[in-house]
Amino acid sequence: MNKIIPNIGSERETDRLMFSLVHAAHELERRYEEALSIEGLTGPKFAALSKLVQADRPLGLGELADELTCVRSNITQLVDRLEADGLVVRTVDHADRRTVRAAVTEIGMQRQIAGAKQVEKFLDALSKACSGVDLEAFERVLSCLQVEKGGYR
Amino acid sequence: MNKIIPNIGSERETDRLMFSLVHAAHELERRYEEALSIEGLTGPKFAALSKLVQADRPLGLGELADELTCVRSNITQLVDRLEADGLVVRTVDHADRRTVRAAVTEIGMQRQIAGAKQVEKFLDALSKACSGVDLEAFERVLSCLQVEKGGYR
């Protein structure tokens, strides 16, 4: 997604709310990526590894694209990079010779665990900072923005 | 920024809060870009145009990079595309022959106005949906996340 959203000198409180929300999200994403970079991972790489580890079987690239809600060509490239890193290998599907599956390697598995630890640490810190926050109020704000709630799988 | 953030099957409320916040921000950005696309603009293109119109003078590419908080090479490319669209032109600075300035064209000015109208419309709709929302509570959530408040200029 694009980083650049200018503040169009708006006056309304709700406009500032939107800018603040987007800004906060970018800041969180930045820290999340920062945490993963300790283990030489990026957000997309970790996401793909995590899906593969969770699935506990080689996933077809189409499946992976669906899981990560992005287009297939994106996954082709991501798996190229993961393969170059030695974290996954492409395997053929003998039942359907069109499908290519991504299988996580031993190193990939270890790397996913290491990444998850960093994410855990990051979330722990966030959790501590947020103890006692009014989550109900936050949910109300999100629902006002008409963004689907719980859109994450 | 990267779109892919997997939900690591976390249980804590605060983790879900973070995922929801990031998800909400992406959704807002998506709609913002959608609004701009009506006028053939993208977020970054509109942001650059807006800065140039606000400044009311040709800006050096370095200045523009600072304003949009991104690296210079990014602006080089963005101005390439804006120039290809006929929305800005590069001008030389006779005082300092290193600096290249981006000057918004007549078409660029009109396009910025058209884009701003779409953004306005988008924000209006959002504002209506948010009438009566507890902004105080929202600010408290953001401060818990230890994200700088009002970080937008």
Add this chain to the structure above:
DNA sequence: CCTGCATTATTCATATATGAATAAAATAAT
């Protein structure tokens, strides 16, 4: 069995982002 349609992944073109290396020009230091 072929033929046409659907599905799979890849390639290509493009947009956005970063950062390192480079080139050109201005400025500071000796």
Add this chain to the structure above:
DNA sequence: ATTATTTTATTCATATATGAATAATGCAGG
């Protein structure tokens, strides 16, 4: 004044994202 440093933009390599076009395979209907 010449040298060294800083500042400017660009180029290059890379990562991430999209979508259109392509190629290979599978499948359904005749």
